[in-house]
Amino acid sequence: MISVEEASRLVRATARPLPSETIALTAATGRVLQQPLYADRDFPPFNRVAMDGIALSFAAIAAGQTDFPIEATQLAGTAPQPLRNALAAIEIMTGAMLPPGTDVVVRYEDLEFHEANGQRIARVQVPPPAAGHNIHHQAADRQQGDLLLPAGTRLGPAEIAVAATVGAAVVPVARPLRVAVVSTGDELVELTQTPLPHQIRRSNAYMLRAALLEAGAEGEIFHFNDDQQTLRQGLPPLLAGFDALVLSGGVSKGQADFLPEILREVGVTQIFHEVQQRPGKPFWFGQQAGGAVVFALPGNPVSTFVNFYQYVRPWLRQCQQPQAVLPQLMAVLAASFAFKPPMTHFLPVRLEASPHGHLLAHPQPAGGSGDLASLLQCDGFLRLPPEQELFKAGDAFPLIRFREW
Template identity: 35%
Template sequence: MAPPLPLEEAQARLLALAAPLDIERVPVGEALGRFLTEPLVARRTQPSADHSAMDGYAMRTGDLPGPWRVIGESAAGHPFAGALGAGEAVRISTGALMPAGADMVLMQEDATREGDNLTLTGTPPSPPNKHIRRCAMDFADGAELLPAGTRLGPAQLALAISAGHNFLAVRRRPRVVVIDSGDELARDPSACPPHQIPASNGVMLAALVQSLPCEVTRLGPVADSLDALAEAFANAGDADVIVTSGGVSVGDHDLIRPALAEWGAELDFWKVAIKPGKPLLVARRGPRLVVGLPGNPVSSMVTACLFLLPLLRELLGARQPLPRAITAVLDHPLGPGGDRREFLRGYWDGARVTSRVNQDSGALGALAASNALIDRPAGAPAAAAGTAVPVYLLESGGTA
């Protein structure tokens, strides 16, 4: 039997199986969370002309120190139609078009106006164009604004609109089916006998998948039988990704692998040298990919963050599908690491990270109170408080 794969090798093998999904053009307002399949290129210049960045008076620098005669107004959306002559000024609003001939905006706080007469009472701007948003200050027509693979958040959507786009090219939403299996799972958490546990993984994994723009269907809990699992796989329909939870280990009732074989799926790899989550498996049947996660809820969550979410980001066209570690400082000492790379649940406060006391793979309380995974290499030496360690932020919240 092949030894467990190192994490990075297993991730690379999984992502290599991901075939690109079809590209579609969607309205900008419907593209939240999607990933660009092509660079975002400006179709207009922003600003398209010089505008004022302040409320005040537009004037000519050469007319300092005044006084001036106010000859009109330029408001946002309503520009002044004429041009400035010697000793003239125009009342101007933030965002309004600069009048022809003006090269300075004097803030209204630095001037006193009586009728149409304006006098300097404060300090002129330095440099004189300080309060002017120059044409193309933000971007020019034809400039590349975002690279392909960028995730579209609120600011990126606003940028696309400002750049003149009504539609954006993105990959279609992956269709994901989540299957949790096991005779020990109780469908109703309010009526759970002692020999069972509430079926929480399906909800957890579906919620995690929904942090990305995916179509999610839940099946289960499914009984520990080949027939029940075969029916579940058949009911997965045209899913791009099938996610199972439970039944991937080596026990007599761990039937995911034989059920996949009967369904006609080909196993790509099984077991990764990490803790928690060693028995993870990846298989495929035609264009469908299967990610088999362990049944223990913490193991299921950790492996979903390290494998399932990167796979979905890859299918969606993300430029950087894998999670990236940040550096945090240990709030307290850690003992030496074990024989596998371990991901400890902890809480990161923005600078320091605290490992949870309960690291059992079934401890949902500790998981729900965590927002980070502390990455401990196999055989890591003991680490003192204050040691810098790599940390992966969890998609879920966590409490201090």
């Protein structure tokens, strides 16, 4: 039986970059850029006035002048008019281009205005310390041609704004991953059906589809009964049409658990079966030569859940952003906890933000891997290593978070 680390490595090794599609920037939030984006102009593209006030020549200030007649007014978005009289000033607004002949801006807060002979005059109360004050200089942040967003960048609000600035009305992004979610199990009935006493409604498939959506992938739900012929016929079209299959149920030791055998028959090569972990040990993983990968997860809901977040989600991210190195969040155990079997234990925890900047992880009581409802009180799992038996309060362990605040 292999370790969690080895299983994770083998899963990640099957990730492949996704093909591109070009979409409108307004549809691209959360998507991953496929080509680098460069600055088409300097950032800022001109000496940009950073405060409302007056623009003038610092030489006049340095010479002790305090009163400046207003020669003109210049709003943002208008072509700049040069200062004609070096001892005068132009009233100017944030976002405007600095007028030729000026090199400093004094903000309204540091000015007083009066009129003399019908001429509006600004008196400088607090002189600026140097030329360039209150000016956001051309190319101060980025130069034309600079790389702004490398390929592989996830487009959040800041990246969308930068793309808008350079006029990227459409962007090449990775197409969404397409995942078939397959539930198996004769005890499972549809959501809309009333189950017989020995039946339950399927829930894992809906959980997996929701988790895929949150991870930026598309999930489509299929159901097969525990019947070899049905699976033998049903799986090949899914292998051909999807990037990955995520199955739940059918991989433990039971008589109806012939899924690994059928998967081999339809051309999926086993990469591993069973991982040294609890819950979720019977996890089976394989890949069709050069094609879809298959995550066959055990059907107990907590096992399905843990395996999704430990293996499937990192695989999705690796496909979406092959270059990204995602940081491993750690959390501090809030109460000591013992787990003796020599396997990695995924401990359900509720998180608390400590005033000292820690994430505190409170172990949550759970009724075993069948206790779906226990997940409602949890924010994630701590991944407790197999070589330890006692996990002490105050120690930090890797956190798998499935709920953000």
